[in-house]
Amino acid sequence: MMQQEMIRRVLILLVLCVAGIGCGSPESGPRQPIAFSHKIHAGQNKIACQYCHGGVRRTAAAGIPSQRLCMGCHKLVAANKPEIIRLRGTFEKKEPIPWLRVNDLPDFVYFNHYPHIARGLACKKCHGDVETMTELHPAVNLADMAWCVDCHRQNQASVDCYTCHR
Numbered sequence: 001m002m003q004q005e006m007i008r009r010v011l012i013l014l015v016l017c018v019a020g021i022g023c024g025s026p027e028s029g030p031r032q033p034i035a036f037s038h039k040i041h042a043g044q045n046k047i048a049c050q051y052c053h054g055g056v057r058r059t060a061a062a063g064i065p066s067q068r069l070c071m072g073c074h075k076l077v078a079a080n081k082p083e084i085i086r087l088r089g090t091f092e093k094k095e096p097i098p099w100l101r102v103n104d105l106p107d108f109v110y111f112n113h114y115p116h117i118a119r120g121l122a123c124k125k126c127h128g129d130v131e132t133m134t135e136l137h138p139a140v141n142l143a144d145m146a147w148c149v150d151c152h153r154q155n156q157a158s159v160d161c162y163t164c165h166r
């Protein structure tokens with residue numbers, strides 16, 4: 001009897017996994033040191049991705065915005081909310097916020113945002129519907145060579161090993 005009950009539970013879990021509801025919670029990312037929400041900023045307040053991640057236009061890295069940029073708004077906006085008081089504290093003490101990485105390719109892979117943005121690829125293609133995410137989480141597994149190479153083939157971009165391993 002005990003065993004049958006176990007098997008039943010495992011089967012239910014498997015079904016939930018396949019349906020994408022069970023198995024941990026894919027809808028949440030790492031708990032960040034400040035409760036920053038893309039849904040509030042990029043969604044509800046329609047702040048452009050590149051206002052905060054301007055690096056994509058020039059460099060390999062998109063970059064994470066500095067507290068100075070945050071304080072440009074938050075000196076006034078929601079200034080008395082507890083999370084913003086903490087934000088101001090780190091800014092005044094010049095302590096960087098230790099944001100946790102969400103996407104991180106292994107070091108032997110070379111990636112550069114700039115050529116992708118220059119070809120008009122939307123952030124959404126690789127990062128999903130970020131503007132709906134309260135806690136940012138990966139939409140696709142970026143550390144997947146087949147995914148990179150397939151899109152390169154479809155777009156006549158280089159598939160030489162040296163392009164991504166240099």
Ligand code: HEC
Nearest residue numbers: 034035036040045047065069070073077078081083084087
């Ligand atoms: C262009 C303006 C702007 C910038 C830049 C900005 N924010 Fe905001 N932020 C807002 C607005 C607007 C809200 C919503 C405020 C409200 O609903 O009262 C908000 C809300 C928040 C909240 C939720 C506050 C609460 O508890 O209700 C946090 C936390 C926050 N921002 C952190 C940050 C951080 C960290 C940065 C820098 C990485 C940043 N913000 C940059 C405009 C901005």
Ligand code: HEC
Nearest residue numbers: 041042047048049052099100101102103123127130131136
């Ligand atoms: C107000 C500033 C702000 C805006 C606007 C904003 N972001 Fe962010 N973004 C951040 C901050 C701060 C982090 C680090 C904290 C986190 O991961 O939630 C971050 C993290 C990220 C990351 C993950 C970084 C990693 O570790 O891999 C991605 C991807 C990202 N943003 C994409 C976007 C996209 C796409 C948009 C537009 C739809 C956008 N962001 C709009 C501030 C912003």
Ligand code: HEC
Nearest residue numbers: 049053056061062063103104105111116121122123126142
């Ligand atoms: C062709 C796919 C692709 C597109 C398009 C893309 N990204 Fe990324 N993004 C990546 C990959 C891959 C990484 C991980 C890079 C690494 O770990 O070295 C990344 C990392 C990031 C990070 C983490 C911090 C950093 O500098 O690496 C942020 C923030 C980010 N992207 C924002 C954006 C924004 C905003 C856009 C649109 C303007 C965008 N990305 C478009 C693939 C893409």
Ligand code: HEC
Nearest residue numbers: 110111112115119125142147148151152155157158163164
């Ligand atoms: C959605 C399609 C798409 C995806 C996914 C994608 N790329 Fe690209 N990639 C392109 C396009 C298009 C170009 C631009 C080619 C050009 O302008 O010649 C490009 C260019 C590049 C370049 C610059 C090539 C050069 O000749 O300078 C590098 C490096 C690169 N991609 C790495 C990656 C890596 C690593 C991944 C996976 C993590 C990836 N790309 C995922 C479409 C994609």
Ligand code: HEC
Nearest residue numbers: 106109142143144145148149152158159160161163164165
């Ligand atoms: C468009 C980008 C791109 C190109 C072109 C590319 N790779 Fe990769 N490669 C990746 C990414 C991204 C990973 C990381 C995947 C992972 O961590 O599983 C990777 C991983 C690898 C690995 C490690 C695999 C593992 O399981 O740890 C090897 C070996 C490799 N690539 C060899 C090659 C060779 C050989 C070529 C040329 C025929 C090539 N790659 C072309 C993006 C690329």
